[in-house]
Amino acid sequence: MTDRSMSDAELARQPAAYWTGVAYEALIAFTRARQLEKGYTQPQFWLLRNLSVNDISPDGAGMTVADLREAMKSYIRPEDDLEAESAVLRDRGWLRRDAEDRLWLTEQGERARVDLARHSPAIRAALHEGIDDADYVVALKVLGRLIRNAGGTAP
Numbered sequence: 844m845t846d847r848s849m850s851d852a853e854l855a856r857q858p859a860a861y862w863t864g865v866a867y868e869a870l871i872a873f874t875r876a877r878q879l880e881k882g883y884t885q886p887q888f889w890l891l892r893n894l895s896v897n898d899i900s901p902d903g904a905g906m907t908v909a910d911l912r913e914a915m916k917s918y919i920r921p922e923d924d925l926e927a928e929s930a931v932l933r934d935r936g937w938l939r940r941d942a943e944d945r946l947w948l949t950e951q952g953e954r955a956r957v958d959l960a961r962h963s964p965a966i967r968a969a970l971h972e973g974i975d976d977a978d979y980v981v982a983l984k985v986l987g988r989l990i991r992n993a994g995g996t997a998p
Contacts, residue, residue, distance in 0.1 A: 859986075859989050863986070870970065871885075871920070873966075873969075873970065874966055874970075877962070877965075877966045877969070878959075878962065878966075881959070881962050883959055884928060885923075886919070886923045886924075886925060886928040887928050887931060887932055888956070888959050888960075889915055889918070889919070890911060890925065890928060890929055890932060890938065890946070891932070891937065891938075891948060891952055891953075891955065891956035891959070892956060893906070893911055893914050893915065894906060894911075894938070894946060894947065894948040894952070895948050895952075895953055895956050897953065897956075897957075898956065899914075900948075903948070904945075905941055905943075905945030905946055905947040906945055906946060907943075907944050907945050907946070908925050908926050908929060908944075908946070910945075911925055911929075911946070912925055929946055932952065933946075935951075935952075935955070936949060936951045936952070937949055937951055937952030937955050937956075938952055
């Protein structure tokens with residue numbers, strides 16, 4: 844049964860954990876498919892972002908794969924192989940590895956990060972089609988409250 848065939852009263856009784864799980868899987872699959880169509884993976888983009896002083900990295904310092912895995916622990920998926928993904932980026936010249944096994948973003952990698960980031964607005968727009976910002980904000984506020992009610996910390 845879909846939400847279109849349920850009454851508001853029936854929807855109000857639905858388990859949030861089920862719906863958020865289904866939403867998470869669908870959103871990740873959609874995003875990753877769009878990124879793959881453009882020639883990169885989500886973990887590759889995260890690697891570039893985490894190593895860029897112009898993005899997530901506070902200092903642009905090199906990091907080991909273990910350091911990167913720790914930095915990404917709140918969003919990396921179990922199937923994501925950062926060692927293999929970083930090898931692809933090294934082959935492209937976007938990352939380099941030093942003698943201490945740290946990965947560093949190259950100038951070419953920084954240009955690629957900027958270029959790949961240009962795809963994000965189109966992905967977001969496709970996902971948000973038919974959803975106005977006010978409804979989206981309400982949905983996030985409700986999710987935040989559910990998280991806090993469950994003892995978690997909402998961003």
